[in-house]
Amino acid sequence: MQIDPFEIAIPDQDIDDLRFRIRATRWAPATSSPAWQQGADPAWLRELATYWAGHFDWRAAEHRLNQLPQFLADVNGQTVHFAHRRAASVAPGFKAYPLVITHGWPGSFFELHALLDHLCDPAAFGADPADAFDVVAPSLPGFAFSPAPAQAGMSSFQVADLWVSLMRRLGYERFGAQGGDLGAGVSIALAARHPRAVDGIHLNFLPSSYEPAIGAARQPLTPAEQDYLREKNDWFALEGGYAHLHSTKPLTVAASLNDSPIGLAAWISEKFRAWSDCGGEVESVFSKDDLLTNISLYWFTQCIGPAMQMYWENRLQPIRFSNAQRIDTPLGFAVFPKEINHPPRSWLERTFNVVQWSEMQGGGHFAAMEKPALLAAEIRKFFRPLRGASR
Template sequence: MQIRPFAIAIEDAALADLQQRLARTRRVDGVQGVGWEEGTDRDFLRRLLDYWQGSFDWRTQEAQLNTLPQFIAQAGDQTLHFVHQRGVGPAPLPLILTHGWPGSFVEMQAIIPLLADPGRHGGDPQDAFDVVVPSLPGYGFSSAPKRPGTGPFEVAGLWAELMTALGYERFGAQGGDWGAGVSTWLAWRYPERLSGLHLNFIPGSYRPPLGVGQAPVSVEEQAFLERVADWGQREGAYGQIQGTKPQSLAVGLNDSPAGLAAWISEKFHAWTDCAGSLESAVTLDELLTNISLYWFTGSIGSSFRLYLESRRRPLHFHPGERVLPPTGVARFPAELPMPPRSWVERVYNVQRWTDMQAGGHFAALEQPQALAEEIRAFFRPLRAR
């Protein structure tokens, strides 16, 4: 695997094109008074687009992102973008963090230094990590797969190859959303290499073995399954289209910055711990940096593929199968439906379970300090193993 340094440098022509497209936006009036009930709130979107066009400074955000040590790795015909921040401490533990959708490596800006250099941020240098944050294939500056067949299972193989190339034979894995699925597959496929697995989401495709020879579904577990079904009816349309006909949607979102902003910002509003006010959880600059990354790299369509690919190889387990590495779970209060511990323990080797005080689906972005402290605490007893 060939590795070279990388820095973000979006061309001026791309910035000018974005401005022109925003200026020509065909606004949708919609029905008054529905707020976020039927999708992105009309007034919020108008304000967000005005800010994107008139006040948002991509060059400032780009410079901030470029303070992170970034690299490009070539694995066959797959180009992988990643951050590699070495730890400051006596024995940093290698840790690979994986983002999800509609996030990106941008989510990890704040948490990377907290994990890599805890002594500088009120922690113990003994808890330092060598932090690796790859961009999923087809996201941001990682190239889109050229053919079908790259789902979370295969991405786990790429991550293992990347960690080997960086000199890490044994490491920890952490993730939410798609990152939880990829990290779980890492633990399943390479249990001897993982010192521990930490999740702030349980993959949506995860199903333990049920039926003959298995413990019956408990009242708490049945209530969870009913919550998932209800959530799917109310909020799951995006997953259906992205997992079945992603290219039709991708054409519009790849051509319209307003459409892209509406599609992504609605998910941030629905999935953050914001009590109806998105900016209480995520600033407009943070939101637009993430949206701009999708726009400038033209990666919204390729980011959808994980939804389709995961249907071909869902995270289902058979009787007797276990995810062996020690597992920690941080359950954030505004997260998408999360199963009870008993449901997770049917397959995962759960050794720590923490109900967090605040935060939602984008935990590293919303609550970086709390998540960093939880990750440190989980891996602390596993470092000597």
């Protein structure tokens, strides 16, 4: 497997073209409705566009991104972009624990940057240096600098196979996995398909396609589980239009979003507001620079279409388990209050060996960006007793 160092270097002409397109936007007529009620607020979006075209410094963002050691690897015929940040210097004889963290949509490897600081150098934040990790943070196939798969069928399960091959090539025969959103699905698939390689998985989100064993051989639904399923269905009825489009007509949506930077910004930024613990004020949690760094990654790499393709593949290969199937790999789960779903512990225990369950005090869907210190503390706590397995 060939692995080459990688640095981001967007051509000047692409930056100029982006600014031209923003300034040439044909704005949609605004409807008379409360701000954000029907989607991205037009007034806020115009403000973001003005900043993007006139004040946002992509070169500064690019420099910040390039502080992470990045690489490209040919993994079983699929090019994978990944960041590989090793633990800060520690005591002689200490071996950092390997951890693969997988992002989701509408995020990217960028959303993990603050979390990696806490995980790789815990001493800098007053935590035990013995809890340091070597972190591998790949870009999902079709996201950012990982090109789209050459063939169909790249669901969470196939991505899990790629991650195992990548980690072994990096010298990690056993490791831990963490993820939210699509990354949670990949982490579950790692535990299901590669239990001899994965010591444990930590999640801060449960994929909507997860379906445990339910039937004559298992207990009937509890009242809490019934409430959860009803609330999940109600949420999808009002908020799940994006996922239905991604999983059924991704090419139709991509034709628009890949051509319009403002359309792309609306599609992504509305989710950062709706799914985060921001109280309706998105910039109280995410700066314009952070929002636009992530959006610009989607724009410059033209990955919005390939990224949506994974929804299509996951619809065809959902995370469902038979009555006889049980995943013994230890699982930890962090419940953030503004996450888009809140499964009861019993729902996961139908299939998984849940050894850590934590109700968090703040944060939402983008926990790695919103509450990196809280999430890092949970990850350290979960993997502390598992560290010996990788040695």
